[in-house]
Amino acid sequence: MANKWGYPDLGFGIGLRTVHFEHILKNNPKIDWFEVLSENYMDTGGKPLHVAEQIAERYPVVAHGVSLSVGSKDPIDFDYLRKLKDLCKRVNARWVSDHLCWCGVCGMNTHDLLPMPYTTEALKHTIERVRAIQDFMERPIALENASTYLEFSVSTWPESEFLAALAEEADCGILLDVNNVYVSSYNHGFDPKQYIDRIPKDRVVQMHLAGHTNKGTHILDTHSDYVIDSVWDLYRYAYGRLGGVSTLLEWDANIPSFDVVHGEALKARKFREQEDAAKKQAPELEEVPAYGD
Amino acid sequence: MATSANLEQIQRWMQACIQYQGGVEEALVSEAANAAIPAEEARNVVLPGRALTALERLDIYRDMYLLRMEEALGIDFPALKHFLGDDEFMKLVARYTDAHPSRSYTFNRFGDHMVDFLESQDELPKRDFCHALARLEFALTKVFDANETPAMTPEAVRAVPQDAWETARLKPIGPFQLLAFDYPVSLYIGAVDEENPFPRIAKKKTWAVCYRRDFHVHRMNLEHPAYELLSALASGQTVGDSIVSVLTKKWRPAVKQSQLFEWFRDWMSEGLFQAVELA
Numbered sequence: 059m060a061n062k063w064g065y066p067d068l069g070f071g072i073g074l075r076t077v078h079f080e081h082i083l084k085n086n087p088k089i090d091w092f093e094v095l096s097e098n099y100m101d102t103g104g105k106p107l108h109v110a111e112q113i114a115e116r117y118p119v120v121a122h123g124v125s126l127s128v129g130s131k132d133p134i135d136f137d138y139l140r141k142l143k144d145l146c147k148r149v150n151a152r153w154v155s156d157h158l159c160w161c162g163v164c165g166m167n168t169h170d171l172l173p174m175p176y177t178t179e180a181l182k183h184t185i186e187r188v189r190a191i192q193d194f195m196e197r198p199i200a201l202e203n204a205s206t207y208l209e210f211s212v213s214t215w216p217e218s219e220f221l222a223a224l225a226e227e228a229d230c231g232i233l234l235d236v237n238n239v240y241v242s243s244y245n246h247g248f249d250p251k252q253y254i255d256r257i258p259k260d261r262v263v264q265m266h267l268a269g270h271t272n273k274g275t276h277i278l279d280t281h282s283d284y285v286i287d288s289v290w291d292l293y294r295y296a297y298g299r300l301g302g303v304s305t306l307l308e309w310d311a312n313i314p315s316f317d318v319v320h321g322e323a324l325k326a327r328k329f330r331e332q333e334d335a336a337k338k339q340a341p342e343l344e345e346v347p348a349y350g351d
Numbered sequence: 352m353a354t355s356a357n358l359e360q361i362q363r364w365m366q367a368c369i370q371y372q373g374g375v376e377e378a379l380v381s382e383a384a385n386a387a388i389p390a391e392e393a394r395n396v397v398l399p400g401r402a403l404t405a406l407e408r409l410d411i412y413r414d415m416y417l418l419r420m421e422e423a424l425g426i427d428f429p430a431l432k433h434f435l436g437d438d439e440f441m442k443l444v445a446r447y448t449d450a451h452p453s454r455s456y457t458f459n460r461f462g463d464h465m466v467d468f469l470e471s472q473d474e475l476p477k478r479d480f481c482h483a484l485a486r487l488e489f490a491l492t493k494v495f496d497a498n499e500t501p502a503m504t505p506e507a508v509r510a511v512p513q514d515a516w517e518t519a520r521l522k523p524i525g526p527f528q529l530l531a532f533d534y535p536v537s538l539y540i541g542a543v544d545e546e547n548p549f550p551r552i553a554k555k556k557t558w559a560v561c562y563r564r565d566f567h568v569h570r571m572n573l574e575h576p577a578y579e580l581l582s583a584l585a586s587g588q589t590v591g592d593s594i595v596s597v598l599t600k601k602w603r604p605a606v607k608q609s610q611l612f613e614w615f616r617d618w619m620s621e622g623l624f625q626a627v628e629l630a
Contacts, residue, residue, distance in 0.1 A: 101457040103498030103525070105566035125456035131359040138456045163362045167453045168369060169419055170412060172362075180358045208408035209398045210361060211354060247401050275402035276411065 060301045061231065062260045063198055065153055068118050068304040070323045075309070078316045079109045086116060089320055093306050094149060096123035096156075100141040107148070114149035120264070120304070121146050122233075125167065126156035128191065128201065129174045129184045132163050139194050146195075153263055155200040155233045158184070158221055175210035176220040181227075188228035200231030200263045205241040205270075205279030217242065218256035225261040232257060234300070235266035236293045237285065241277045250292055259300050267293060267326060268308040282311035284322055294329040298337070302330060354392045363387035364396065368409055369416045370452060372445055375406045378413065417441075420448045423458040428465065428488045430540045431481060443475065459496060465489060480552055483532045484539060487559065487570075490528035494561045495568050497526035502564070502622025511627055517591035518630035521584045523623060526563035529582055531556070537572050564622045571621065576606045577614050581623075589630070 069090030074082075081087070092113055099107045113119065125138065146154055159171040174180050192198055203221055215223070225232050234257055243250035269283030285293075285307070293305075307323035356364065367383035368375070380390045388396060397405040421444045425432045432440040451464040466489050469475065469482040502524055511519060535550040537559040542549040558578035560571050573581065576597050583593035598606060618624065 097457045101455075101459045102496040104495045104563065108499065108566055129358075131362055135456060160362055162453075163359070163366055165454050166366065166370075167456060168366060168416055169423070169453060169458065170369075170415060172365060172369075172412065175358060175361050177358065183358060207411040208400070208405070211395055211398050212356060212361070245400060276400070276408075278411075 060259055061263045061303065063153075063231065063263065065231075065263045065304070067302045068120075068152065070326050071118075071120075071304065071306045072316075072319050072323050073122075073306065073308045073310070074110065074113060074119075075313055076106065077313050078319070079105075081316045082113060083109065087316060087320065089117065089323075091118040091120065091152075091304065091306075093120045093122045093308075094151075096121045096142055096145055096154070097125050099149070100138075100145050110149050118152050119149045120306075121149065121151040121154045122202075123154070123156040124169070124171065125161055126191070126199075127161035127167070128156060128158065128187055129180060130160035130163055131183070132165065134187060134190055134194075136194065139191065143195055146197075153200060153231070154195065154197065155202055155231070155264065157204045158201045158224065159204045171204040173204070173206040173208060173210070174220070176213040176215040176217055178214065181215065181220060181223060184224055185228045188224065188230050192228070192230060198229065198231050200233040201225070202233035202235050202266065203238050203242070205235075205238040205245075205277075207245055207276060207278075209246055216248070216253075216256070218253040222256055222258050222261070225258060230261075231263040232261045233264045233266060234262050234296060234303075235268070236296050237266065237268040237270060237289050238279060239296075240289045240292055241270055241279050244272075244277045251295055254292070254296050254299055257300065262300050262303055264304045264306065265293070265296060265300075266306055266308055267323070268310075280311055281308045285325070290325070290329055293326060294333045297330050298333045352392050352395060354388060354395050356388050356392070356396060360387045361396065364393065365409075365412070369413045370448075371413070372417075372449060375410045375413060378409075379406075417445060417448065420444055420453070420461070423461050424465070426458075427462040427492050428485055430488055430536075430543045431484050433543045434481065434484060434539070435476070439476070443472065446472070459492070462489060462492065477552060480534045480536070483534045484536045487530060487532065487536045487540060487561070490530055490561045491568055491570070494526040494528055494563050497563065499563075499566070500525040500625045503619070503624050503626060505619075507627070508619055511629070515629050518589050520587055520589055520628045521624045522626040522628060523585050524562060524625045526561075526568075527585070527623060528561040529559075529578065529585055530561070531558050531578060533557075537570050540570065560623065562621065562623055569621070571617075576600070576602050576610075580611070580614065581618070 071091035071093060074092040074094050094110050099110050157171045162168045239250045239253050267285050268281045269285055271278045271280040305326045309319045364384050364387035368378040371378035371381045378384055379393045397409050399405045400408055421441055424444050447468055453461045466485050469485050472478055475481050533554050535555050535557050538547060538550040541547040558573040558575060560573060562569055580593055580597045583596050
């Protein structure tokens with residue numbers, strides 16, 4: 059329990075998707091936990107909510123949203139927060155997360171995770187909103203680094219430092235999406251390991267993994283495929299640096315069977331074990347005088 | 352010209368660019384974008400990347416915006432999409448999104464204006480059929496999301512004394528929508544779902560009830576007198592008055608008493624009512 063709230067390492071989970079509902083309810087598969095996409099269960103009294111409640115009786119569940127719009131200049135949507143709070147109670151959400159992004163202004167929602175300009179003005183604005191949201195929710199929230207496809211010329215902070223400062227000042231958690239670090243590093247040309255080095259360990263409550271689509275000129279975060287080797291390497295690096303935290307595989311397009319998705323999530327265990335073994339085998343480094351001293 | 356735009360300006364500008372329907376160059380000089388950040392400054396808001404220009408990077412978000420809206424409306428109106436075809440449906444989505452951009456945290460509300468919007472779409476092929484189709488598909492989404500109300504059990508039905516039925520009132524379940532159409536739209540949806548052959552797209556009065564049982568959404572096609580009877584019951588009339596209101600109308604062929612029993616039996620077994628209120 060390296061994070062400051064003592065949130066446990068739930069193990070290896072997957073995102074709950076409708077195509078797997080029947081399989082899960084019928085077979086009770088042995089899986090550590092599920093993440094529910096909050097908005098899919100907030101405005102309905104139908105089957106999705108009914109299934110989510112049943113699954114929450116059998117497995118630990120975490121609520122993950124896409125419409126908090128934490129960086130938006132629009133007023134905070136307290137109607138949304140009320141429904142989110144209610145959902146968290148209904149599924150006994152262990153924690154709740156969303157993204158460092160904005161989704162719309164002027165009362166509109168683009169339903170996208172739009173990039174923030176990383177300025178001090180934006181940081182102050184987002185800190186205030188996160189504090190207000192956490193006060194209302196009566197619990198900390200965790201914010202995920204989103205995949206981004208552009209950078210603003212006015213930005214004065216690297217994203218990783220912006221996210222770290224936000225987490226410290228607003229006293230919120232971080233959901234580190236390892237695939238998103240890789241995607242954004244490819245799109246913007248930064249060092250993904252340096253990004254992870256800047257993330258405060260005690261703030262990280264969860265990690266995400268996913269597949270993506272490489273278009274050559276840029277990568278799109280499509281959640282439509284297996285995790286690539288470079289992202290697994292980065293996950294192993296993040297584990298070595300940040301320790302074991304709840305790890306979740308997202309698969310949202312061309313979704314294969316439950317067993318395939320779950321199998322992909324379980325690969326994370328192998329990379330953790332490799333990192334543990336490597337640490338055990340590494341000789342203790344001793345202080346040696348520099349040559350010529 | 353470098354930009355010193357603040358957070359609010361950048362967000363209004365970017366949203367205006369992504370929502371603009373046209374080329375990205377035109378988006379920069381569009382009224383909404385220009386109001387947030389002047390066009391001469393706009394080219395410097397986004398940095399160029401390793402392999403893409405600043406505008407190409409902005410265009411990634413623009414491209415995805417409409418595709419996302421199309422995907423959401425395609426989920427709510429699959430038969431309308433099937434009828435129009437991918438290209439025509441995408442054009443409709445573009446016009447709709449322009450007129451009614453999403454204003455909710457959930458896509459569940461995005462299609463709320465579609466039925467009304469179609470009334471104004473004169474250029475749409477067979478607009479009235481599309482309108483009727485959208486009405487039925489929208490009703491199905493309402494039924495999908497409605498709050499669950501348990502249906503009356505067979506025991507509860509049997510517990511009602513025979514002589515109490517005439518003055519009793521039946522209360523429909525929450526996920527319940529009763530509709531009348533000028534086209535065979537329920538059959539069309541059935542054909543898209545490969546339940547039956549495609550009907551001829553010509554004017555024809557049809558009736559249907561949409562409801563949910565065990566969290567599965569169903570459609571039941573109705574004969575006209577059955578629709579009238581169910582409407583009367585759903586409006587709160589007593590069972591006796593509802594039956595009288597149907598039987599006093601002239602139907603061709605005439606409604607037989609045995610049909611009434613069959614309808615009631617079907618509706619009860621499908622769980623269309625949640626309670627019976629005795630006088």
